[in-house]
Amino acid sequence: MRPTKSMKPVSGNLLRNQLSPAASVVILALFVFAVALTGGGSRSDIASLPLLRGLATMTFFAMLAFVPAQAWRGIRVPLILLGLLAMWMLVQLIPLSPNIWSVLPLRDRIFAIDELLGTAERWRPISLTPTQTVNSLLALIVPAAGLLVAAAVPNDERIRLWWAIWSFGVASALFCLLQFVAGPRSLFYLFRITNAGSLVGLFANRNHTALLLSLSTLSAGWLAANEIASRTKRPLILPMLAGSVVFFLLLILIIGSRFGLVFGSASLLFSYLLVRWSYRFEPKPLNQARDRAHRRTSAAAQTARPSRRILLILFPFLLIAGLGAVFYFSGRDNTVGRLVDGDGAEEIRIAALGTVASLAKGQWLLGSGFGSFASVYQIVEPDALLRQDYFNQAHNDWLQLPIEGGLPAVLICLAGVLWIVSGLVGALRQRSRPLGVEFIEPLVLAGAFSLIALNSIVDYPLRTQSLAMVGTFLLVILARLHPMSGGQARQG
Numbered sequence: 001m002r003p004t005k006s007m008k009p010v011s012g013n014l015l016r017n018q019l020s021p022a023a024s025v026v027i028l029a030l031f032v033f034a035v036a037l038t039g040g041g042s043r044s045d046i047a048s049l050p051l052l053r054g055l056a057t058m059t060f061f062a063m064l065a066f067v068p069a070q071a072w073r074g075i076r077v078p079l080i081l082l083g084l085l086a087m088w089m090l091v092q093l094i095p096l097s098p099n100i101w102s103v104l105p106l107r108d109r110i111f112a113i114d115e116l117l118g119t120a121e122r123w124r125p126i127s128l129t130p131t132q133t134v135n136s137l138l139a140l141i142v143p144a145a146g147l148l149v150a151a152a153v154p155n156d157e158r159i160r161l162w163w164a165i166w167s168f169g170v171a172s173a174l175f176c177l178l179q180f181v182a183g184p185r186s187l188f189y190l191f192r193i194t195n196a197g198s199l200v201g202l203f204a205n206r207n208h209t210a211l212l213l214s215l216s217t218l219s220a221g222w223l224a225a226n227e228i229a230s231r232t233k234r235p236l237i238l239p240m241l242a243g244s245v246v247f248f249l250l251l252i253l254i255i256g257s258r259f260g261l262v263f264g265s266a267s268l269l270f271s272y273l274l275v276r277w278s279y280r281f282e283p284k285p286l287n288q289a290r291d292r293a294h295r296r297t298s299a300a301a302q303t304a305r306p307s308r309r310i311l312l313i314l315f316p317f318l319l320i321a322g323l324g325a326v327f328y329f330s331g332r333d334n335t336v337g338r339l340v341d342g343d344g345a346e347e348i349r350i351a352a353l354g355t356v357a358s359l360a361k362g363q364w365l366l367g368s369g370f371g372s373f374a375s376v377y378q379i380v381e382p383d384a385l386l387r388q389d390y391f392n393q394a395h396n397d398w399l400q401l402p403i404e405g406g407l408p409a410v411l412i413c414l415a416g417v418l419w420i421v422s423g424l425v426g427a428l429r430q431r432s433r434p435l436g437v438e439f440i441e442p443l444v445l446a447g448a449f450s451l452i453a454l455n456s457i458v459d460y461p462l463r464t465q466s467l468a469m470v471g472t473f474l475l476v477i478l479a480r481l482h483p484m485s486g487g488q489a490r491q492g
Contacts, residue, residue, distance in 0.1 A: 019066045024153045025160050031059060031149045032164050032469070036171060039142060039465030040203035041191045042393070044135040044371065052465060053138055056145040063148035071151040074479030077419050078472070081412055082144055088408045089137040092369050093130055095123035105362045106379055127369025128376060136370035142465045146472035151479075158480050159226060161473045162219045168470065169216025170244055172201030172209055176251050199255050207459050208467060210260025213248040214267040215448055215470060220245050221271025222444040225278035229437035245271065259458050263451050270447050274440050281437040349395045349458075352377075352385055356394045360402045367406030376403065393463070397456040420449055420478065427481035442481055448474050 019027070034055050038048035067075075101124045102111040110128075114120045127133040153160055176199040178188040184197045191204035201209040220241040227237045245268060252264040359380060368376045377391050394400035402410050427442040452461060452471060461467045 018068050019152050021154050021157050024066075024157070027059075027063075028149055028153060028160060028164055031146070032168055035142060035146070035466050035469045036168050036202050037190070039469065040201075040208070041193075041465075042204070042460060042463040043191075043193060044132060046191065049465075053141055056142045060141060060145040060148060063145070063152055067148055067151045070155075071476075071479075075147050075151050075476060078147055078416070078475050078479075079144070081416050081419075082140055082147075084412050085405075085409065086137060086140050088405065088412070089133055089140075089370055091408075092126040092133055092367065095125050097123060101126075104366065106368065106376065109379065125369070126366050127372060129369055129372040132371025132375075133369045139463075139465065139468075143468045143472045146469040147476060150473050150476035153476075155480050158477055159223070161477055162223055165470055165473060166216050166219040166223060166241075166244070168202075168466070169212050169219070169248060172203070172212055173244075173247055173251055175201040176209070176255075199251060202466065203464065205459075205464070206255045207257045207260055207455075208461055208464050210252050210255050210257040210264060211451065211455050211459075211461050212467065212470070213252050214260065214263040214451055217245050217248050217264060217267040217271055218444050218448050218451070220248075221267075221274050222441060224271070224275050225437060225440050228275065228278045229281045229283065259455065263455065267447070267451065271444075274443065278437050278440060348385060348387065348391075352381075352391065353396070355380060355382060355385070356396065356399050356403070360399045363404075363406060364402045364410075365406050367402065367404050367409060370404045370409075372404055373400055393460045395459055397460050397462065400460065420475075423478045423481065424449070427478070441477075445474060445478055445481070 035052065038052040098111070098114075098121055101107055104126070106128070107124075110124075111120065114122060125133075150161055175188055179186060179199050179201075182188050189196070189200065190202065191200075194200055194204040195206045198206040199209070200206050201212070203209045203212070224238055224241045227234065227241075249264050249268055252260050355377070359376065363376070373394055374390060374392050377394075381391070394403065401413055405412075424442055424446050427445075428439070452467075455461050462471055
């Protein structure tokens, strides 16, 4: 009788087919390309949204089978919070009886109209704009898919996520150049409603472009620091990263975003300091023979070093001067004036801040429904602030969140903030002693999250699908550094 083979239990890890590093990078690149090209706006009527969300939905379900178990543990908190946010949006869509609905803030005016029309018995949901709330619900699929795509990247390959953010910034910067060359009515402006005449790159809003370039500057700083500290020197990497940072800052200046210039300058200074610090951890020769060869090579190159250093010092200034001259003589320097003079839209936003704050105070319990701000603001808009155009967003996400989502959304957001802060503190505490180059990555992460949080005071970055994707990449990187994520791997 032929002996039977013993059956071994299949572990949970084997049930998941983990992607190879190459396959995960390809999927990451394709996902970034698709979202960057179609997800740069925040409006609900963008023609590319059905395509984007369809691709994101397919990506989400496809990636469920390829995320390692350890990665699942790392991203479980962001996924749970996204799920809770989706559940609350669904609750906001549940119809309520007229007796309950009519006592909610701002509903009395609508209920009075219903009585005049004879429709007072109509059941209505918490959301005053149900279609917009449905749109907000569907928008969550993009960051959810971004979490899984980033989590599928192996831990020791997480630097690819930083390269993805930097590459997104480079692509948007190149689109800015194309828009400059082709003019404000060219096909390179991807969105119908946009900051016409400004360089917006892959976005509809110039401020979002400035934020991405600032985040890409931080990414370039970490990539440069990691390259300096690595033993595999690639001669073109550092000049490429340095040139991109100079180009990013120049574009931010031309875009004319005042807060963008502040954030971009801070990112540049922060990255420069971290790169200078990283030279302390530059690897030494592995043996004496190599050390002697290194000294001979260094001595032979002494005559070339002064000219090389002068060139490296002068190159950024020459680049800025050359590109600045091109923009000036082409007549596109008018955007620089916005840095000093500002514009009417920004003045209106400041004047409306009191009204927005009062809305947040009135809607703090249940909210008026995600996506409802524009409609709700029109109910209480002061006559002195009436204009031909309308106030589409509060331009302060920290106030718009309680207006639309109420207390449940605020609690979900606070839970996310606490998770991020605890993760950053834990990552910084467990870095090596004495401090090494790996200490820089959590610092760059802290800077990136700070940029998004500060920008949310004056804008609405995470309501843009592509910036929400960038945020999920940062969350996954943090999960890999978090003490509860199951340990760390060396950065490659």
